[in-house]
Amino acid sequence: MVLSGCAIIVRGQPRGGPPPERQINLSNMRAGAIARRAAQGQPDTKDTPDEPWAFQAREFLRKKLIGKEVCFTVEIRTSLGREYGMVYLGKDTTGENIAESLVNEGLATVRREGIRGNNPDQARLCELEDQAKSSKKGMWSEGGENPRNFVDSLHQKPINAIIEHVRDGSVVRALLLPDYYLVTVMLSGVKCPTFKREADGTETPEPFAAEAKFFTESRLLQRDVQIILESCHNQVILGTILHPNGNITELLLKEGFARCVDWSMAVYTQGAEKLRAAERSAKERKVRIWKDYVAPTANLDQKDRQFVAKVMQVVNADALVVKLNSGEYKTIHLSSIRAPRNEGENKDKDKRFRPLYDIPYMFEAREFLRKKLIGKKVSATVDYIRAATGPGESTPAFAERTCATVTIGGINIAEALVSKGLATVIRYRQDDDQRSSHYDELLAAEARAIKNGKGLHSKKEVPIHRVADISGETQKAKQFLPFLQRAGRSEAVVEYVFSGSRLKLYMPKETCLITFLLAGIECPRSSRNLPGGVQVAEPFSDEAMLFTKELVLQREVEVEVESMDKAGNFIGWLHIEGVNLSVALVENALSKVHFTAERSPYYKALVSVEEACRQRKEKIWANYEEKPVEEVVHVSEEKERVTNYRPVYVTEIADTLHFYAQDVETGAQLESLMEAMRAEIATHPPVEGSYSARRGDYCLAKFADGEWYRARVEKVESQAKVHVFYIDYGNVIVSTSRLAVMPPAFSTRTLPAQATEYTFAFIQVPQDEDARADVVDCVVRDIQNSQCLLNVEYAGATCPHVTIQFGDTKDDVGLGLVKEGLVMVDVRKEKHLQKIVTEYLNSQESAKSARLNIWRYGDFRADDADEFGYRR
Numbered sequence: 084m085v086l087s088g089c090a091i092i093v094r095g096q097p098r099g100g101p102p103p104e105r106q107i108n109l110s111n112m113r114a115g116a117i118a119r120r121a122a123q124g125q126p127d128t129k130d131t132p133d134e135p136w137a138f139q140a141r142e143f144l145r146k147k148l149i150g151k152e153v154c155f156t157v158e159i160r161t162s163l164g165r166e167y168g169m170v171y172l173g174k175d176t177t178g179e180n181i182a183e184s185l186v187n188e189g190l191a192t193v194r195r196e197g198i199r200g201n202n203p204d205q206a207r208l209c210e211l212e213d214q215a216k217s218s219k220k221g222m223w224s225e226g227g228e229n230p231r232n233f234v235d236s237l238h239q240k241p242i243n244a245i246i247e248h249v250r251d252g253s254v255v256r257a258l259l260l261p262d263y264y265l266v267t268v269m270l271s272g273v274k275c276p277t278f279k280r281e282a283d284g285t286e287t288p289e290p291f292a293a294e295a296k297f298f299t300e301s302r303l304l305q306r307d308v309q310i311i312l313e314s315c316h317n318q319v320i321l322g323t324i325l326h327p328n329g330n331i332t333e334l335l336l337k338e339g340f341a342r343c344v345d346w347s348m349a350v351y352t353q354g355a356e357k358l359r360a361a362e363r364s365a366k367e368r369k370v371r372i373w374k375d376y377v378a379p380t381a382n383l384d385q386k387d388r389q390f391v392a393k394v395m396q397v398v399n400a401d402a403l404v405v406k407l408n409s410g411e412y413k414t415i416h417l418s419s420i421r422a423p424r425n426e427g428e429n430k431d432k433d434k435r436f437r438p439l440y441d442i443p444y445m446f447e448a449r450e451f452l453r454k455k456l457i458g459k460k461v462s463a464t465v466d467y468i469r470a471a472t473g474p475g476e477s478t479p480a481f482a483e484r485t486c487a488t489v490t491i492g493g494i495n496i497a498e499a500l501v502s503k504g505l506a507t508v509i510r511y512r513q514d515d516d517q518r519s520s521h522y523d524e525l526l527a528a529e530a531r532a533i534k535n536g537k538g539l540h541s542k543k544e545v546p547i548h549r550v551a552d553i554s555g556e557t558q559k560a561k562q563f564l565p566f567l568q569r570a571g572r573s574e575a576v577v578e579y580v581f582s583g584s585r586l587k588l589y590m591p592k593e594t595c596l597i598t599f600l601l602a603g604i605e606c607p608r609s610s611r612n613l614p615g616g617v618q619v620a621e622p623f624s625d626e627a628m629l630f631t632k633e634l635v636l637q638r639e640v641e642v643e644v645e646s647m648d649k650a651g652n653f654i655g656w657l658h659i660e661g662v663n664l665s666v667a668l669v670e671n672a673l674s675k676v677h678f679t680a681e682r683s684p685y686y687k688a689l690v691s692v693e694e695a696c697r698q699r700k701e702k703i704w705a706n707y708e709e710k711p712v713e714e715v716v717h718v719s720e721e722k723e724r725v726t727n728y729r730p731v732y733v734t735e736i737a738d739t740l741h742f743y744a745q746d747v748e749t750g751a752q753l754e755s756l757m758e759a760m761r762a763e764i765a766t767h768p769p770v771e772g773s774y775s776a777r778r779g780d781y782c783l784a785k786f787a788d789g790e791w792y793r794a795r796v797e798k799v800e801s802q803a804k805v806h807v808f809y810i811d812y813g814n815v816i817v818s819t820s821r822l823a824v825m826p827p828a829f830s831t832r833t834l835p836a837q838a839t840e841y842t843f844a845f846i847q848v849p850q851d852e853d854a855r856a857d858v859v860d861c862v863v864r865d866i867q868n869s870q871c872l873l874n875v876e877y878a879g880a881t882c883p884h885v886t887i888q889f890g891d892t893k894d895d896v897g898l899g900l901v902k903e904g905l906v907m908v909d910v911r912k913e914k915h916l917q918k919i920v921t922e923y924l925n926s927q928e929s930a931k932s933a934r935l936n937i938w939r940y941g942d943f944r945a946d947d948a949d950e951f952g953y954r955r
Contacts (some may be wrong), residue, residue: 084149086141088114088191091148091153105807109182110158110167114140114191121284124943138221138265140190144181145263147172148330151829154178161308169204170652185685187211189221209639218256221408239352241309241325249304252295255324257310257677268331271313271321271370272351273341274513275299276372282865291371295340301329314350320348336361339371344513349521349530355523379467379517380499388465389768394456396636400440400448402531403456403489403508405463405929417497418519420506423539424926428471437552443545444538446504453576455499457637463487467517469880488520501526504538505528533849553651554598556589560651563595567644567653567882575599577635577644582609583627583668586635586657588642593779598652602645603680603689604665607703623703627673634667644879645683654686672702682880724915728888730874734838735813736863738855740848741882743838747870751835757792764791771821776805776822783831784809785821793825793836808826810836843897844876845916845923854937858905865889866896876916886919901926904935 084092089109095102115137121128126666133271133771143389154175157168171178185191186208193208220646247265248256250276254266270528276292296652309325332351335341336358343362366373392413401422404414424442439445469484489496498521500506508525511518519525526597533540553559579587584606588599588727606630607621609628635657644655657664668674670692680686697704731744747755764783774782776796784794797815798806803821808815809832849855872888900906901923931938 085144086146087117088137088185089815093153095766100677105166107155107157108165108168109170109185112182112186112191112193114185117141124772139221140185142263143185143188144189146696147181147184149272153181173835177598181457183208183211185751187220188219188796189223190262192222222504230318230320233396234312234315234320237312238315239311241311244308244310246303246306246308246324248298250776251292251333252299253274253693255299255303255636257308259310266312266320268310268312268320268322268324269347270335270341270342271323272348272355273332273335275335275341291340294371295335298335298338298340299331302328311352313352314347316347316350316636321350323351323353325670331625333357333361337364339365339368339373340764342372342513345522345526349526351539351672353598355619356549359523361422373945376516383465383468384938386511389463391460391462394458394634397452397456398446400452400500403452403461405461413485415463415465415487416469416484417500417506418488419509419511419522419525420497420501421505421509422521427524428850432546437550440550444505446545447538448500450702451500451503451505451592452496453637456496459491461489461491461496464520466520469517474732486517488610489816495524497521498524498528501935502532502537504532504540508541527891550589550594550596550893552596554596554606559649560597560647560653561594562835563597564644564647565836566593570644572641572643572658574642577640580628580632580636583605583631583673584665585652586631588640594682599657600643600652600654601665601668602656604653604668604674605682605684606668623673625919625935627668627704630668630671630673631664633663634662640664646890662686665689670696672696672699674706675703683893688913724876724919726874728874730870730890731873732870732876733866733868733887734811735857736867737813740846740855740859740862741840741842742862742866743840743872745811745837745839749834749837752834756829756834760793760826762826763826764823774822774824776802781825782807782811783823783825784816786816793829793831794822795836809838813838813840840882841873841887842879842882843900844886845909845911845920846900847907849906849937854905856902857936861900861903861905865899871896877913878909898923898926904938905929907937 085107086092088511089112090106092104092106094104107714117129117137118133121130123658130427148170151172154171155168156176158168162168169176171183172181173179178620181193186193193205193212196208213220220674243260244257245260246255247258249266252478253270254267256265258265275295276289278286278288278292278296280286303324303326306326309929310322311321312322314321330353331343332353335709336343343358348358351358366376366378367369370375390407392407395406395412396404398404398414401420402416403412404412406412416665423442425438425442439449452856465485465487467486469481469486471483472844497506497519501508508522508529509518521776530539537544551559553563573590573593575588575590577586578589581587581598584604586599588597589595590597591841606627607624609624610620626695630895638659640948642655643658643660646654660920665674665680666685666688669676669689676686676689680689683689689752693859697707718790730747732747732750733742735743737743752895760783760939769783776782778796778800780796782794783791785791792809793811794807794809796805800806804817806817807822814862848858866887866889870890872890872893874886874888875883876886877884889896890895896924897906901908908920908927910924911920930936934941
């Protein structure tokens with residue numbers, strides 16, 4: 084018999100009866116001790132496991148010695164009768180030295196503390212141990228005895244085995260064939276009730292522990308099975324036992340003897356969904372350990388457990404506001420996931436904390452859900468309802484939350500979010516059953532995201548979103564207004580809806596937040612908290628806000644900015660998929676047309692739909708009564724045209740006859756700023772190619788004269804081809820590498836842009852290219868780079884309309900163009916302008932009679948106006 088790696092029992096030849104037994108312990112070496120059970124009746128003792136490499140050393144001796152003839156010598160005999168010596172394979176000491184073989188294979192260590200220099204046997208053992216160490220054999224291999232390496236070496240292939248012992252329903256001791264390795268295996272993915280060892284050494288079974296053990300014993304003990312060793316967790320080997328009649332793991336779950344455990348479910352190779360289904364079956368039948376089980380959604384009707392809804396809003400990247408088929412709004416949270424959280428405190432105490440932009444990956448997670456779900460129909464299956472919680476010392480209060488699995492097109496949204504590293508999976512207590520019905524898929528998706536280093540699990544620097552909030556910032560809004568006006572239609576995302584006509588927009592290209600008011604309409608006001616009390620909401624204000632939310636909230640839209648109010652809010656038109664929101668509100672009888680819409684291109688559409696609603700008497704027009712028309716003769720004094728000519732310096736004239744001018748009063752400030760800026764550049768010249776242009780950025784640009792001027796980036800075709808606008812002169816050129824960063828001392832905060840855009844009042848520019856070129860050439864010769872006098876006559880859609888006079892003669896430049904027959908008159912209806920309009924018309928008639936320039940063929944504006952490119 085082999086007792087351990089360093090102790091054997093030998094017998095002599097039988098002579099007239101059983102021969103005597105002797106235990107021989109190998110001297111000068113030591114092997115690991117085999118596991119032992121605690122002594123009965125001695126509560127202080129405990130079970131001791133195998134020491135590292137103990138089982139391998141015993142197996143080595145068993146295979147080499149059992150049934151073989153050996154020769155041994157006794158070197159030391161202790162007072163207790165224990166004998167130590169050397170064992171040789173064969174009839175004499177010339178055979179294989181067993182101690183040397185053990186040491187040479189790295190299965191035992193040499194006792195060097197008792198070595199004598201004149202003992203050749205001990206010196207030989209030390210030499211063999213050193214060789215085993217250098218060859219990294221056995222216990223000297225990297226990592227030593229590592230159960231994980233043993234499990235990995237089997238590559239999850241089924242191994243024949245015999246179940247030798249059943250500790251409880253889910254833990255067995257098995258003998259692996261053909262090498263007879265004895266291992267303890269815990270079933271992957273499940274846990275059965277166990278036997279707790281008390282202080283006095285007795286064992287107390289948990290409920291159904293004995294039944295679970297009997298269930299496993301009666302089917303596996305001393306049976307031939309196959310085992311798949313799947314993983315090793317904290318030196319515990321996890322595996323699946325396959326019997327010809329089935330999988331014991333699934334049977335234990337189905338019969339209610341075990342529960343699924345998350346930490347080992349991930350390594351189960353036979354399909355985690357089968358285990359969850361078996362456990363679910365036992366829960367539904369309420370058998371054994373599930374006899375008192377109550378489902379998380381037991382109190383919900385079937386229609387409330389599963390439903391189809393339309394996504395209206397994404398909240399904090401882990402919750403959705405949906406609209407049910409009944410029209411009711413409902414907030415649902417994605418089951419078992421947690422949105423990105425802020426790790427640590429906000430470093431900038433003075434800066435207002437904005438979770439969407441300041442928490443890493445929160446914005447990316449929200450955008451992923453917004454682009455995928457907003458306005459789409461989704462399927463929701465309620466997994467559990469988290470009860471409301473009160474505020475704690477470090478945790479806020481939470482209302483009751485409905486947690487569900489949301490899918491669209493068969494894709495689990497929570498799983499997609501986790502797989503991209505934009506959310507993490509919540510870990511639960513083992514007895515907490517309130518979790519996602521697809522919890523295993525979420526864990527697998529998170530494992531993939533961690534492995535691939537995606538999102539929150541990436542080792543790269545976290546993305547930073549520097550979003551400027553200029554809502555209510557009047558000065559910032561003023562600086563930003565001209566840029567938005569010139570941009571025409573700009574892309575935006577509606578972040579919040581305050582009322583039917585008041586929204587907060589995120590401008591992705593400009594990376595800023597603005598408050599936007601719909602132009603051209605008068606929308607019912609919502610209730611507001613005022614210093615004097617609460618302002619009562621006007622009728623249909625809630626309906627208007629709901630209409631706007633359903634149409635545009637968190638959608639991508641286009642906006643046209645026309646102006647701004649005193650509070651820094653931008654006013655303009657909002658379009659979504661070809662629909663003008665102002666027109667849509669009026670069309671649905673939720674707003675009235677405001678008089679400011681008269682000059683907009685959408686005025687006719689607004690008036691038309693308003694009249695239709697008024698006739699139908701819908702909503703805000705329900706109590707409308709048409710007043711009888713009375714002829715009233717208004718006697719009022721005619722307003723006089725106000726003239727306030729101021730000196731300007733014309734710097735640039737565009738092909739559209741728009742021009743840019745500087746105020747002469749601020750000319751000295753501009754000159755001193757330019758001198759200081761050029762001195763700074765001469766002292767610290769910019770490095771060529773160091774500036775990376777972005778649309779809308781202010782920078783320095785070198786003009787053709789070799790001097791540097793302030794500019795704004797209008798368009799970036801490539802880093803070698805950038806369109807810039809000189810903000811103090813109005814020129815637009817294409818620059819290559821002649822750009823540099825604008826020092827803060829010379830920014831628009833120090834001195835605003837000096838070039839202001841204007842256009843001629845009372846003038847209609849010819850659309851024929853040759854005729855327009857003649858006009859532009861004439862104006863360039865007359866006023867470009869010269870000082871003139873300018874008076875603003877009326878506002879325009881993009882810039883003020885002005886009359887301009889020569890600085891010396893005080894003659895009207897526009898009137899001169901009319902007299903020469905180069906342009907036509909744009910007739911204005913305002914009464915206070917009729918005097919000057921009449922003067923312009925008389926000059927036009929004189930040019931027409933003299934057949935000057937565009938009138939050389941007579942009045943062409945009748946039947947063939949379109950043919951010549953003119954409009955009346």
